Amino acid sequence: MTQVSLSAxxxxxxxxxxxxxxxxxxxxxxxxxxxxxxxxxxxxxxxSKIVTGVVAPDGGQLLLNxxxxxxxxxxxxxxxxxxxxxxxxxxxxxxTVAENIWLGHEIGSWNGxxxxxxxxxxxxxxxxxxxxxxxxxxxxxxxxxxxxxSEKQIVEILKAFSNNPSxxxxxxxxxxxxxxxxxxxxxxxTEWKQRGMAITFISHRLDEIYRVADRxxxxxxxxxxxxxxxxxxxxxxxxxxxxxxxxxxxxASTAKFQFGEERVRVEDFSTNILKNITFSVRSxxxxxxxxxxxxxxxxLLLALFGSLPYFGKVFISQQEVALTNTKQAIHRxxxxxxxxxxxxxxxxxxxxxxxLQLPSWLRYGTPxxxxxxxxxxxxxxxxxxxxxMSGLDAPVSSLSGGNAQKVVIGKWLxxxxxxxxxxxxxxxxxxxxxxxxxxxxxxxxxxxTAILFYSSDDEELLGLCNRVLVLHDGMITGDLxxxxxxxxxxxxxSMGGSMEVNQ
Amino acid sequence: xxxxxxxxxLKTLGRQYYLFSLILLxxxxxxxxxxxxxxxxxxxxxxxxxxxxxxxxLAMGQVIVIIGGGIDLSVASIVTxxxxxxxxxxxxxxxxxxxxxxxxxxLGAGILAGVLNxxxxxxxxxxxxxxxxxxxxxxxxxAVYVLPTPGGAVPRFFMEPLRAKPLEIIMPFWVIFLFLLLxxxxxxxxxxxxxxxxxxxPVSAYYSAVPVDWIRFxxxxxxxxxxxxxxxxxxMNFGNGSPLVSGDLTxxxxxxVVLGGIPLSGGAGGLVGGVxxxxxxxxxxxxxxxxxxxxWWQTLVKGVIVVFALAGPGIIRVSRRK
Numbered sequence: 001m002t003q004v005s006l007s008a009x010x011x012x013x014x015x016x017x018x019x020x021x022x023x024x025x026x027x028x029x030x031x032x033x034x035x036x037x038x039x040x041x042x043x044x045x046x047x048s049k050i051v052t053g054v055v056a057p058d059g060g061q062l063l064l065n066x067x068x069x070x071x072x073x074x075x076x077x078x079x080x081x082x083x084x085x086x087x088x089x090x091x092x093x094x095x096t097v098a099e100n101i102w103l104g105h106e107i108g109s110w111n112g113x114x115x116x117x118x119x120x121x122x123x124x125x126x127x128x129x130x131x132x133x134x135x136x137x138x139x140x141x142x143x144x145x146x147x148x149x150s151e152k153q154i155v156e157i158l159k160a161f162s163n164n165p166s167x168x169x170x171x172x173x174x175x176x177x178x179x180x181x182x183x184x185x186x187x188x189x190t191e192w193k194q195r196g197m198a199i200t201f202i203s204h205r206l207d208e209i210y211r212v213a214d215r216x217x218x219x220x221x222x223x224x225x226x227x228x229x230x231x232x233x234x235x236x237x238x239x240x241x242x243x244x245x246x247x248x249x250x251x252a253s254t255a256k257f258q259f260g261e262e263r264v265r266v267e268d269f270s271t272n273i274l275k276n277i278t279f280s281v282r283s284x285x286x287x288x289x290x291x292x293x294x295x296x297x298x299x300l301l302l303a304l305f306g307s308l309p310y311f312g313k314v315f316i317s318q319q320e321v322a323l324t325n326t327k328q329a330i331h332r333x334x335x336x337x338x339x340x341x342x343x344x345x346x347x348x349x350x351x352x353x354x355x356l357q358l359p360s361w362l363r364y365g366t367p368x369x370x371x372x373x374x375x376x377x378x379x380x381x382x383x384x385x386x387x388x389m390s391g392l393d394a395p396v397s398s399l400s401g402g403n404a405q406k407v408v409i410g411k412w413l414x415x416x417x418x419x420x421x422x423x424x425x426x427x428x429x430x431x432x433x434x435x436x437x438x439x440x441x442x443x444x445x446x447x448x449t450a451i452l453f454y455s456s457d458d459e460e461l462l463g464l465c466n467r468v469l470v471l472h473d474g475m476i477t478g479d480l481x482x483x484x485x486x487x488x489x490x491x492x493x494s495m496g497g498s499m500e501v502n503q
Numbered sequence: 504x505x506x507x508x509x510x511x512x513l514k515t516l517g518r519q520y521y522l523f524s525l526i527l528l529x530x531x532x533x534x535x536x537x538x539x540x541x542x543x544x545x546x547x548x549x550x551x552x553x554x555x556x557x558x559x560x561l562a563m564g565q566v567i568v569i570i571g572g573g574i575d576l577s578v579a580s581i582v583t584x585x586x587x588x589x590x591x592x593x594x595x596x597x598x599x600x601x602x603x604x605x606x607x608x609x610l611g612a613g614i615l616a617g618v619l620n621x622x623x624x625x626x627x628x629x630x631x632x633x634x635x636x637x638x639x640x641x642x643x644x645x646a647v648y649v650l651p652t653p654g655g656a657v658p659r660f661f662m663e664p665l666r667a668k669p670l671e672i673i674m675p676f677w678v679i680f681l682f683l684l685l686x687x688x689x690x691x692x693x694x695x696x697x698x699x700x701x702x703x704x705p706v707s708a709y710y711s712a713v714p715v716d717w718i719r720f721x722x723x724x725x726x727x728x729x730x731x732x733x734x735x736x737x738x739m740n741f742g743n744g745s746p747l748v749s750g751d752l753t754x755x756x757x758x759x760v761v762l763g764g765i766p767l768s769g770g771a772g773g774l775v776g777g778v779x780x781x782x783x784x785x786x787x788x789x790x791x792x793x794x795x796x797x798x799w800w801q802t803l804v805k806g807v808i809v810v811f812a813l814a815g816p817g818i819i820r821v822s823r824r825k
Contacts, residue, residue: 054710075712090710092703094771095696103700104712106693113691159711 012059038219288465335412402433531786564729566777572769585734590655590744617727703770
């Protein structure tokens with residue numbers, strides 16, 4: 001294998017007004033494993049997408065063997081032997097393992113047909129790399145839909161490897177693998193490294209980083225903060241680099257509330273992702289859900305709102321309930337604010353009035369008493385929400401992101417929810433609107449609403465919540481409150497609580 | 504391990520998406536044969552194949568577009584446009600050269616129509632449903648401009664090949680057979696793999712360096728080309744042309760796809776299913792016309808069958824959730 005070096009310099013990428021990558025720098029050379037670390041939203045995935053040509057950068061340059069490159073599509077990057085294992089898998093569910101692995105670079109024959117037998121044989125050889133850690137019934141002809149997430153992940157890795165890349169990016173490739181599979185992958189990574197492959201390894205697990213990496217690059221808020229030899233950086237230093245201002249004390253705590261009686265209790269609660277979790281929330285309490293993306297936070301909220309099947313027991317005000325659809329949840333005075341407000345929270349082109357009244361129309365009789373409905377909606381919009389709008393009949397699409405998000409909460413206010421579930425509600429909301437949003441939550445707390453709040457923004461969790469439950473791999477790895485509610489505890493628990501064990 | 508002991512052929516058969524459709528077809532044929540005494544006589548079978556070849560060809564084109572994640576509502580208008588071009592460029596006294604020119608123009612027009620559809624959908628990112636509905640008006644307009652009233656004629660020798668019987672089997676059978684063979688080939692080329700990937704999970708396909716836009720474009724071009732062939736076979740059957748679009752033809756092509764067990768969401772199914780679905784539809788129409796019931800039953804029964812075919816997966820999902 002020829003020597004390669006890939007160097008990214010001052011990469012910039014904006015999505016609309018959001019800056020995903022402000023100043024991304026990274027070097028990786030043949031025969032080494034570079035690891036890229038950073039907190040949620042620090043730009044790691046954007047980085048790998050730029051390198052593989054999935055998205056085009058807004059600034060900066062990419063050098064491959066000292067030559068400037070400009071990849072316009074994944075095909076262009078593949079021509080230069082750059083391959084990535086993406087965090088969100090790129091497999092086609094209704095195709096077989098072999099078809100997926102060779103998709104885009106099928107072995108062709110002289111007559112244009114693909115060599116099914118050759119590909120099956122080579123797929124077998126590839127699967128043999130993980131022999132013993134994947135079940136025997138996984139063959140080249142198995143449909144991808146039949147596979148377990150960890151096996152899909154392995155197929156994804158083999159797919160990238162099958163093209164014989166000289167630069168390989170593993171973006172969270174170990175997230176769904178079990179211990180034996182991770183060990184096997186690391187053996188392979190070491191082998192590939194010795195054969196001259198340049199590997200970039202992106203992971204949230206500190207243990208793995210220290211096991212496999214040679215060098216490390218730290219991203220924070222889209223900027224490269226540091227780069228160096230992994231042996232020279234201690235775990236604590238690494239965590240400090242990843243979070244703003246190092247390990248800081250929690251911001252001045254919010255006003256003390258008197259918590260009331262227990263509102264929700266969840267026992268042995270499981271879904272596809274969650275594994276037997278137990279916790280309770282009291283009235284007037286704002287409990288944050290922390291941790292990395294996709295560790296089960298959204299699942300938990302959706303299941304409590306009756307829109308995902310679950311196993312386990314849910315008690316509302318000490319009474320056991322079954323939540324099998326959203327209507328039951330709403331009747332128990334549960335309200336849910338989805339993360340994707342345009343699709344899940346709002347009728348985007350309909351009026352503010354209609355959006356606010358959507359869950360409450362039944363109260364206004366048949367035919368609907370419009371006058372009353374309008375007065376109530378007006379009180380909410382002007383009073384609690386302080387909406388900046390041209391009128392109740394204006395469409396929601398005319399509102400700014402923050403105001404639109406207030407409408408999503410506002411539609412539940414008329415029903416006086418006792419339990420409020422929030423799924424990363426301030427994503428893409430500007431700072432001013434965020435503050436008003438926080439005030440709204442504080443008001444609800446005073447009224448005795450129990451709030452369960454998932455946020456991908458750690459600052460928000462630390463500044464706002466009375467208590468934070470940290471989820472990792474579907475389990476609660478931290479229940480932080482009081483003095484424990486700080487950055488380093490949160491980060492440690494997000495990584496599966498591995499730091500204390502190893503120090 | 505049950506997965507290892509199950510015989511390979513059973514596994515393969517169980518995986519065929521058109522298994523259910525095939526059973527349905529056999530049942531339909533049995534009922535049909537009981538109602539229509541001469542059903543298995545060559546005369547009846549040949550007549551049926553000649554009459555319904557256009558539908559089968561359209562269903563094939565529709566299958567390809569739908570696998571690629573789109574839909575083509577303009578196929579019937581392409582058939583009409585092509586047939587008006589064919590009859591006006593020929594006339595009853597045309598010689599071989601004129602017929603060849605007319606053929607080239609007709610087939611070219613169909614392919615160009617597909618290029619227009621494909622360009623709008625794949626590269627301009629228009630919504631397929633709306634785009635092909637709109638282009639329907641364009642193609643119909645061209646048909647009316649070319650041949651304002653029904654009529655026109657074609658030379659006798661032009662109509663012969665459709666009724667020719669190489670190896671004692673009627674031509675439409677060979678046409679369908681040929682296209683199925685072509686499909687078997689195509690499915691095992693890169694294009695085939697890319698087609699399924701683009702329709703099933705376009706973003707993932709793009710990540711895997713699949714030229715998704717070009718694949719989508721090609722599906723509409725193929726559909727346009729097959730619609731042109733359908734127009735050709737219709738003209739060879741009737742011997743004249745009409746600017747009136749048989750609106751049923753588009754709907755029937757989609758119904759054939761549904762009856763063939765192919766999900767409208769794309770990324771699955773195959774040409775065999777579309778052909779089986781087309782024949783099921785033909786059988787149903789035959790059964791109704793031989794059962795001596797009022798004609799409107801035909802539409803009703805067709806509608807009910809489609810609703811059930813579409814609702815099937817949804818009903819299963821709902822009952823599983825409970």
